[in-house]
Each structure stands twice: as C-alpha cells, then as structure tokens.
Amino acid sequence: MQSGVMTPTTDTKEQIISVAERLFAERGFAGTTLRSVVSEAGVNLAAVHYHFGSKEELFRAVVVRLARPIVERELTLLEELRQEHEVPSIEAILTALLKPNLEILAQDKETLVIRAQFMGRCRTEPEPIQSIAAKEFAASTEAFLDMLQRVLPEQSRSQLYWKFDLVIAALIRVQAEAGQPFALLRGIEPADVETATEQLVKFLAPGMRS
Template identity: 30%
Template structure:
C-alpha cells in the first residue's frame, strides 16, 4: 500500500471514531485495529495521538481557510460589506469545501467536541494555526455590527457558532425528522438558506437590558 493511502486510511478511521466516541474515549489501538495498520504506522506518520487529532482537523480547515481568506479578500476590496454578505460568504465556503471522506456533519461534530471535551491542546492548535483567519472574519463582523458592545458581540458569535455546529452536526437526524413529520426532503443549501436569516437576526437583535443581581 502506498504511504499516502496508509495516511488517508488512518485519518478516515480516526475521524469517524473520534466523532462517534469522542477523543479521550478513542484509543490509538482502536484506530489501528479498525484501520488495519500497526501502531508503528501511526507513530511514524503522526508521532502522537494529539498530532493525529490535529491532522484530522487540518484536512478540512486548511482548504477552508485558504478559500475563506480569498473570499474575505474579495469582500475587503469592495469596501463596505453588509452582515448578510459576510455571513453568506462564510456559509458558502463552509459547504463548498470537501470534508474528506466523512461528511460535513461529522466534521461539525468534531468541532463541537474540540470545545466541549478537555482538549486544551486542540483549542491552542486552532488558535495558532487558524486564529488569523478567525480574527480577519471577526474584524469584518465588528464593522457590520458596530452598535454591539464587544462583550455582547463575543457572546453572539458563539451563539451563532453553537447554532451552526448543532444544526450541521445533527443534519442526518434533522433531515429524517423533516421527511417523516413534514414529508420534506432537505438539501444542505436549503438548510443554509433557512439558517442564514436566523443567525443574521440574532446578531442584529437589540442588546438586552443589564441583568440586576437579586439580593
């Protein structure tokens, strides 16, 4: 088997198992057994479980950031950008980048796990390798939501990400429900068309009055 085929098989297997069982619960032995490779192959190509987890993310995030940066550059050249245009570019890039052998819903599940499980190295990795792209996006978002206080914008960005990650990671189940209950066949682009106005409205919603702590 060619070396690249071995790497791809390890990554495909690790991606599926991490999404199904979680990072901590998935051992390298489980991955090697299902991928039909020996532990030495994983150590040779990746060096550690942490590096393997990071490589799984890089397969999607590297091409995503390359395309998203190009889209952001095109928007920046135009000058004034609306919130709707910015979020549409984000959505278009998200669904257009191939998610390796797995589906986009699998990757979104992994992204959610990176923040909900005790994976400090993963958050550091994401910041170090992709933080510049995220900052570029949030700077544009800040211009589109200039009336929002910085702290409020922080929360709304993460509310938006939470909505997107949950919806996309639950895509298969939600499609089944929509079909069984409403006789509706839903494509990803149809789902995005519905999701965009929701997250846009959330970012544009009035700032709530400060909560007063009770005695």
C-alpha cells in the same frame, strides 16, 4: 513520479486520518485509543507514531484536513467582500462564514454525519484538545471578527465574539441534524447549500445587529 499520485505512504497516512476522524467523532478524544485506530485502519502502531507521533498530533491532523479548505474558502469570500464593498452587510458576512461550512451538506450521508459529529466534538472537548481545533480556525475567526467590528463599531469585541460563538453553535447544530431522519432541514435537499445558508442568515442576522 507524476505530481498528485498517491504513494503507499500517503495512502497509509490518509487511511489513518480517516479512521481517526470517525473514531474521534463517535467516541471523543479520551475514548479513542491509538490501538483502536490501528486496528480499524489495518496498520501497525509504528505507522501511527511515524506519521503523527502522538494521539494529540493525530487529532490535530484530522482537524487540519477538515479545517484548511474551509478556512481558505472563508478567507477568499471575505477578501471578495472587501474588494466589492466598503462596508459589507451583516448578511454578506454571515454568508461568507456559513456557506463554506455548509458545503458539507453536499457530501454523502456517512461523511456528513462523521464530519458534523467531529466538529461538534471540537467544541466540547476539554482543554488543551479544544484549543487544538480552535487554533486551526483562528485565522478566519479573527478575520470575521475584524470585519464585524468595522460593520458594527458600537459593539465591543467581546460582544461580537460571544455572538460569533452562537453562530458557530447554530451552524454545527444544522450540520449535525442534516444527516438525521428528523432533521431541521427536512424538505430541503441535502445538497441545497444555498437554501440552508439563506435560512440561517435570515435567522442569525438580526441577532448580530441587536
């Protein structure tokens, strides 16, 4: 079999994840049942248990599919900053954080809305569900905090973490509104990731410095 060819098993797994992402986004973790996922995915309950084992692990799989390419891109951009600048600017660091996340704006409207809703859910679900999501983004979160600590040594780790959390909140707000008719980004093409990134960086950089 050729590498990269989807098999019925991987097709089924991806279908389950896609349906689960939409349902978790719309209904939250508690409001989504495995039976509702099974019904909308057109599979049997045994398939969900075979691939994931539990609802918590299915939620984790959705987060992993969303987070890993974003985290990989963030870490790549951070490494480029380390190579190019002894002390990067706040603007450059924020760009490395925001741009990979805002590339969601280039997706079709339906996918954009679902992904944005799901990312919002990841921040508002009660424990331990919220921690499942946080764990998948932990590597890049710590890398960004390390970089910010180098650039802003006068600020404590807790101060930087608090500000970083506000940056993520602003990011998710922009993502969530991008697919809506009265979006904050109206007048900007949804695929114009550069413009969206620049606007957010200009707004957030002074707050990081203060």
